Amino acid sequence: MAKRHLFALNAPVNWPIKRKEQKWVIRPSPGPHPLKRCLPLNLLFTGILDYARTSREVRKILHDGEIFVDGRSVKNQKFPVGVMDHIGIKSKNENFRLFINSKNKYILKPISKDESKLKLCKIINKKTLKKGTTQLNLYDGKNVIVDKDSYKTGDTVVIDLENNKIVSHLKLEKGVYVYLMGGKYIGNVGRVEKITERKNLQPAKISINSDNKNIETLKEYAFVINQDTLKV
Structure with missing residues (x-):
């Protein structure tokens, strides 16, 4: 049986909660993101947007079905949201993209309605299917099947959320801009200077290069981004 809550002291360090003032915190339901890389929708409204103070108020906001995550209406306050997810609030005509900043804190960046229709998704692995097609497995749990396999693990694809189709392909290579999603330099954005592939162990x-500072980190932390997402 799944647990409903977490001890506040055991929650991920970047959750917007008051650990010394509360014993329990709501646990995200199983979904597209693992516990360490997400937070429940409830905390977006109580800890970041400040549109609600209690879970009861959050449930009231969600009740009318005007809250959208990646274009889909969500009524579950435990729904897990992660980096690069799009959150739409229809009643306020607001759209946001979720990030973690360089202080390892979740932040919401306002985006336009047109931007909210397209989502950047990192390819975490891929699988060859029958008839030569390839299934791309993406960072947020989505899967896309392509006929021509010109994609590599670590690349980013831009997905049209209305039809789950790829509209563009951003390769992980020298000269592109990346957003770091983990490690010591989480939240930094910079231009790729060098990629050193796995060797032995x-x-x-x-x-x-981030703000004229050279940063070296694990390749797996890099998320290729486009011009629209440069300012995190």
């Missing part, structure tokens, strides 16, 4: 690494 050493993991693949990436070097980027």
Whole structure:
């Protein structure tokens, strides 16, 4: 049986909660993101947007079905939301994209209605299917089947959320901009200077230039982004 709550002290460190003032915190339901890389929808409204103070108020907001995550109406306050997810509030005509900043805190960046229709998704692995097609498995749990396999693990695809189709492909290569989703330099954005592939027992690494500062970190933390997402 799934647990409904977490001890506040055991919750991920970047959740917007008052650990010394509350014993329990709501636990995200199983979904597209693992516990360490998400937070429940409830905390967006109580801890970041400040549109509600209690879970009861959050449930009231969600009741009318005007809250959307990646274009789908969500009424479950435990629904897990993660980095790059789109949150839409129809009643306020507001759209946001979720990030983690360089202080390891969740933040919401306002985006336009047109931007909210397209989502950047990182390819975490892929699988060859029958008849030569390929299934791309994406960071947020989505899967896309393509006929021509010109994609590599670590690349980013831009998905049209209305039809789940790929509209563009951003390769992980020298010269592109990436957003770091983990490690010591989480939340930083920079231009790729060098990629060192896995060798023996050493993991693949990436070097980027961020605000004229050279950063080296694991390649797996890099998320290729486009011009619209440069300012995190």
